Amino acid sequence: MGSTWGNKFKISIFGESHGNGIGAVIDGLPAGIAINPEHIQHELNRRAARGNPLATPRKEGDQIEILSGVFNGKTTGAPLAGLIRNENTRSGDYAKTKDLMRPGHADYTSNIRYGGFQDYRGGGHFSGRLTAPLVFAGAIAKEILRAISPQMEIGSRIVAIADVKDKAINDWRVYCHLKNDFINPAFPLYDAKLEVAMKAAIISAMEDEDSVGGIVEGFITGSLPGIGNPFFESIESRLAALLFSIPAVKGVTFGAGFETASKRGSEVNDALRMRDGKIETVTNNNGGINGGISNGMPIVFQVAFKPTPSIGKEQQTINIAALKDATLKIEGRHDPCIVVRAFPVVEAVTAICMADFLLR
């Protein structure tokens, strides 16, 4: 329960880290939308971060096979199913330590929730690997949006890694071209000079057999005003639900977020102005959303990722079979900082959310 989402762009994701395969079925697609396999694979490759020395050395091919729903290169209107076979799995790594609950992971909670029947290998269905089906579904969503809302652009940037923070963007006009301005799209920063310091923070954590967290900022530009439904289908409600589905996310804010809490209404209210015959706001403290509905300004939100819980350092935990205290050193392959692979996932769920709003 819980792996199905959507009113109009309905996704059902499946798979485990070390099972036969992972994938997604998408129901609700309109017919006649061109599906470019290269676009899909490109998004999967961004997430896979192949060749990135800062990412897990596990070679995830992430080759997607489309099983249904596409005919002659276009959607048919029938469900589109995609399958990624698992490869390069070393399940043995996990069997040895299956009773040692990895702190910060879902090992203990899934054990309780599923009575010990969960697939414990590599976190099973809870694995970050399940973000690949999300990215696949997001890539399909991007194809849909490209066709039905061509102005809309979905982007993201790394705002912080560990304590290295990129600066805030106070002028919303910057977001309108930001996606094209990244010097290194594989490490998207507003201030590209911070890449060195951020990577150093990751390497430092790696050397200590530790990990670091970070912050991703997502943005949607060129969106039309009038998207979203109060109350429970506000943009914030729908998008936050998807963002919190991404493993390791511990916080989501829109616009100026928690900073608005310490300010006055006269500072936070975004004054409306006519400009060249169009309605704009002067500031964008509300992140492009009022009353849960888009106002036409860039939709901007921040997502906090905690440090990857898998670390090599020895940790205190329990042995769930023996019900005794224990210590654990996690071996195997891990991402020292999930943020460098997570921003495409943020974009993917954003595209899914927007497609769900915009499809009929």
Place this chain on the structure above:
Amino acid sequence: MGSTWGNKFKISIFGESHGNGIGAVIDGLPAGIAINPEHIQHELNRRAARGNPLATPRKEGDQIEILSGVFNGKTTGAPLAGLIRNENTRSGDYAKTKDLMRPGHADYTSNIRYGGFQDYRGGGHFSGRLTAPLVFAGAIAKEILRAISPQMEIGSRIVAIADVKDKAINDWRVYCHLKNDFINPAFPLYDAKLEVAMKAAIISAMEDEDSVGGIVEGFITGSLPGIGNPFFESIESRLAALLFSIPAVKGVTFGAGFETASKRGSEVNDALRMRDGKIETVTNNNGGINGGISNGMPIVFQVAFKPTPSIGKEQQTINIAALKDATLKIEGRHDPCIVVRAFPVVEAVTAICMADFLLR
């Protein structure tokens, strides 16, 4: 669209600030649960903040009439509908300025979304007044939880108002008795001495015809481990969706939230330990949730409220009929700080979320 929520505790809320009435229908309730009208009214009174000089002077009676679903004091298993008549409405206040889009409000976005047909009086369906049906539904949810999960307690505290901040609670055991320790339950603070400074900040804003925001922390104690479903029905996903439905919420975090982003895994991972035969974590940086599922520790989350957008100060805006720049001074009755009335709403949606998880 969007005023309906829930898988098992299904709510449908309706009404406008100045229409005939507001209310909610709740479908999915088990039969035989005692409904105490005093409990319900108590929750509505907490939200109404009657007599509180810091709240809007609008006299909202908020007397609930239960239309169906209760027989001989107990739920029947059929839908439970509740109706609150609107009283003391001064609709004329709004007609004069209906074309002046109040900054920070849903006036402009609802105008676009509904083509000008929305009920503009007092914000219509977008009004904070619609939190009364949420509190009503939450009160019913609390009755359900009292019956089916008696250990579970849902509480909240004010963490910040303007720039006056209460301290962080680092020991999760504090939450287990916090609800009973508040010196002023109508202004729940960990450090009760801050009440004076917080109220002073509100009064200062009032005097300036302005408003202030703040932060509410919600917590659930006595919850069983094993609640929640990855991915899209994680506790974070479901609860955040409801929290972001509350007007003025701009951020939601769980556990240590954005602070985890700047830390290392070894600092954020909550070590598991056996204690008196039970499994506990030493710290609670994950806010009682791993992999979207409760781990038995207190579930803790923070909610950022922006300052009330209705302020008396003159603001820049547009006239939507004339498509011209304009200025606006909002008259009428407003809350200078919604936080003092919002914490019961935070508790209400938390109860709704938990009832939805726990009902069969």
Place this chain on the structure above:
Amino acid sequence: MGSTWGNKFKISIFGESHGNGIGAVIDGLPAGIAINPEHIQHELNRRAARGNPLATPRKEGDQIEILSGVFNGKTTGAPLAGLIRNENTRSGDYAKTKDLMRPGHADYTSNIRYGGFQDYRGGGHFSGRLTAPLVFAGAIAKEILRAISPQMEIGSRIVAIADVKDKAINDWRVYCHLKNDFINPAFPLYDAKLEVAMKAAIISAMEDEDSVGGIVEGFITGSLPGIGNPFFESIESRLAALLFSIPAVKGVTFGAGFETASKRGSEVNDALRMRDGKIETVTNNNGGINGGISNGMPIVFQVAFKPTPSIGKEQQTINIAALKDATLKIEGRHDPCIVVRAFPVVEAVTAICMADFLLR
């Protein structure tokens, strides 16, 4: 659970036969649709069958109060809630016999389902009275369809009462004007001469303190081809689900229904032909639906209603409190044949179904 329905035209119905009131909340309506209170009341009056000597003598005022969602005579896009107060209830009639399970009613099953906590008065939430909220929602749906699909017409006729059967309509063109051809719209028959015999069958049953069943045929004309979604949202699936929600319905067929089972493909397949530049079928054995999707021909379906289970004749039953055999003579006011009031309900749920398909 179960009183909520719809993907886009979402309804939540509530109420009991002898509670404070019954009603419905409709979420998902577009803004700007004119709502004519006379249209709504007209539909409710058709169901109430006031003054009809063949219907229950209970005077059900069925005056609807619209609580929300309409402003200046048009929908606002916010949920539309309607309330009908219960009047003229004689609850005492039911208390005396509450332990005697009325055969054919939901008394026993609701007792099991809700552990005895259900409102037993007049069938509670199971009462045929709950079809009034359905008719209210259907009337709103008709207003929507009038605006967004003006050619579409929804009608119904009585096909049989007891063993008096009206003839089959083999030429689908007849349906295109049938609604306007009924000689007595309050007793809609293809062959109007049968009214006398049908009413005689009802009166005969009344005199015997018994009841009779019958068949209603619904039809939709002027519908566009291309409505419906395989598999689970076929027109048949969606419409049958709603039709079977009407109390006393025991069968639903589309087109030639069970007759197709005994025929050959060459007889049942509807040949396609061009006619005046448009695509038509020669016959309409498939009832206007292929593969769950409308083909542009009239959508035709039949609905079997069993005889009203409330009869004055003595019946064998059990006493649920004593767990003993018992006999029961039901007193009070009953419909000897629900069909004369049910055809507007069939139309109502058909309108709800079509609105759900056609809204975006």
Place this chain on the structure above:
Amino acid sequence: MGSTWGNKFKISIFGESHGNGIGAVIDGLPAGIAINPEHIQHELNRRAARGNPLATPRKEGDQIEILSGVFNGKTTGAPLAGLIRNENTRSGDYAKTKDLMRPGHADYTSNIRYGGFQDYRGGGHFSGRLTAPLVFAGAIAKEILRAISPQMEIGSRIVAIADVKDKAINDWRVYCHLKNDFINPAFPLYDAKLEVAMKAAIISAMEDEDSVGGIVEGFITGSLPGIGNPFFESIESRLAALLFSIPAVKGVTFGAGFETASKRGSEVNDALRMRDGKIETVTNNNGGINGGISNGMPIVFQVAFKPTPSIGKEQQTINIAALKDATLKIEGRHDPCIVVRAFPVVEAVTAICMADFLLR
């Protein structure tokens, strides 16, 4: 849209007759349920009717690969995905005649619905082949029911083929052992002697390059009373929705169905009686359901299947590209009577429906 169903046993089916594969994802399964691959394959084989000379000669291997959700032979609580590769497809058969809309098929309606982008080969997503994923999901549902409601048995029988009709079963006790009494479980008849005549009717149609329809009766025994929710989630509503999802179904009745329409209440009401300390009904005209809720008697329902629309005889139709009248002789492989393969599908969706009701 429309290939997803379920509140608690959520299925998403995908695939086309001639695409890469067909399958289903099932979300909402409890953990720890034994999944016996032989049981699954047995159900698929019943539907495939391999070796049956009366079924299509297409060799459908229908080997299912479980991709996820099962670990060490038991469900994990994560989504269970199953994939059947398409084999032995002769797509060329269909390309030649793709513009000739096969009467009685979804060719024309899907062309309208999907703007010509649908996969036309073998009916694409509308193919009867898509009942294989339904049977797969039903087999999983049967495993669940076996574990959580061991008394429940789901069975079916062929009631009619063409104009050869088996007799009605008036004593509900017969259903309690009927499943074990079938002389030929691959052709389940109450009166086994009719097999010859029924098969003769099929062969006669085959020889005429035609097809025949029939009726299947489904039954559920050993079910507990108290399953079902008024209004929209009555057993009838939920089950009928699934039954009408099966291609070629044109009618669904419960209990005495349309026969109740011509009878009196005193004949149709099922008298309740105590018998050996248990509550029973004397007759079962209501098919085990009152007010949408099971009463503990066998749940009995009939399903009308129209004749397979694919026939070899020449038919009148249109050419959708030329918008001209045309004639069509369908070549390739067809079932002369779908009923002989459809009864396991009826059982499958019944199991899905019951699992959806009974899961928490």
